[in-house]
Amino acid sequence: MLQINDLVLDAWGRRFFDGATVSLPRGAHVGLVGRNGVGKSTLFKVILGQLTPGGGDIGLPKNARIGSVDQEHPATPVTLIDTVLEADAERHDLLGRLETAPPEDLGDIYARLIEIDADRAPSRAAEILAGLGFSQADLGRPMAEFSGGWRMRVALAASLFAEPDLLLLDEPTNYLDLEGALWLEARLKKYPHTAIVISHDRELLNGSVDHILHLKDGKLTLYPGGYDDFERQLTEKLRLQEANRVKIEARRAHLQSFVDRFRAKASKAVQAQSRLKMIAKLPPVSAVIEDRVTPFSLPSPERPLAPPLLRLEGASVGYGGPPILKGLDLRLDIDDRIGLLGVNGAGKSTFAKLVAGALKTETGGLHRSPRLKVGWFHQHQIEAMDPDDTPLEIIRREMPQASEASRRNRLAQYGISFEKVETTVANLSGGERARLLLNLVAAEAPHLLILDEPTNHLDIDSRRALLDALNDYEGAVILITHDRSLMELVADRLWLAAEGSIKPFDGDMEDYAAFVLDRARQAARAPSQVRAPEPVAAPPPPPAPRTKAPTGTARRRAEAAEAALARANQALQALDGELTRAASGKDALKLAELGRRRDAAQASLDAAEAEWLAAQEAYEAMVR
Known part of the structure; x- marks a missing residue:
């Protein structure tokens, strides 16, 4: 499906690819992996034609459709469901031609619509949107009403719906919650064409791909299997x-x-x-140099507190209006590792703010140890960093009494190399910023760590380093993450945010994955709250008898059915002629093949006759 031959690319003052060569089979599901900054996203830009390589070439089948999710969908007045339906350009074009096409072309248009299963398109689109967290009520809302994060989900939904021959996804779970990531894993596993996914989510790579493409030192190496097989x-x-x-x-x-x-x-x-x-x-063989990952520094509290650290009794919390969460009856102890589950908007971040002390309860009781120290990491901290700040300036504010050497040594422990301590935040990678903040929030040895999506910018090796640090940490942890592997290996209890409250979830991550996928299937089957598009191959139910003959869909359907019947009859006659000529020969295999083709042609003729009769009867009933 995709051929990369001797690819060479120099950009931004460095070499990304140096004679990289790989061949991906048609229908392969490939996970593209490598350390942060090695050029994974750059490879996508080369495939899409956005960057011109200095050498080598990229080969794709003629007229191959490539789909990617580069940016959020624009805020337009078009409804959510129509936005996704329009992503299938061929279906959209065929439906547009129905009203203006001459009668002799209608049969071909309807035949193609039936071939691409256009009637199922609205239900397919609704199923994808439901899996990505949209409700049935959302389907009729204009795109302009959704935030940027939700419009990113729409862009992903549109690409999945269009089913391009080559689907390119760059960290698709970064803007999904755990529920969306679980659904996407199941969806990618069944994707009918070739897909390449850049991801640091081990479970996604184990559950949805059949090859791993490893990018290192400017070379590409393909391995069969999932991520564990690759390792x-x-x-x-x-x-x-x-x-x-x-x-x-x-x-x-x-x-x-x-x-x-x-x-x-x-x-x-x-x-x-x-x-x-x-x-x-004798051939030169270089020594194996293992890539070293700087460990995270998560110091444990020096003196444990008497249990419980925190207790909620009938508590509710919100932002001045109706409470976001109510009826909270929960207890947290020093050895608790809580995985907080729930779709986006269910109140997980609100709960984190309550526990961290950024929100107060509106009703009920919140009892916490007066000496409780909390370390709270969340994505907004990364977004709020001053782009002109530097790691050295940040650590000076955190360690005002320390020597300059101590500050630089501390940054080195955090994984910020010597040459980057005075680099502006704007020029640090997302992983470097996340590492800096994660280490800073834990620097004072808190009794409780609240981690809200800590892995969004971390590669797989850094995620493992974070896992090791969390397993060595002896305080309590509340974890909110779409990284299923991290959730499974850190959390020993699960709480579910749903229906305006948070309660313990009775089960493990396997049970929760089954629960999420079943809920998505039920949501996709629910009746739509928006106007469904008209069927493409059948007229609406005939109205009450009227005197004037209509000239719309029913007439065109009858004409198209008649043309299809004629084509099916001609195909059968042609096969009968071939059978007659072949009968004089001795090629038994050819005769058997022609016999099978005639049976199929006869079945097509029978179906065309039934369709023509139904269309003709419907048309005559409307003109009587």
């Missing part, structure tokens, strides 16, 4: 590479020893020269 294969490859290097170096040392011993002896000069040639022919 095993890469580990074995590196082990064999190191074993081969040791073997070659031992051989080189042995030959060099002979040369050193007998170089000066005339009787051994020929043998020594021969061994020098052998040494020169």
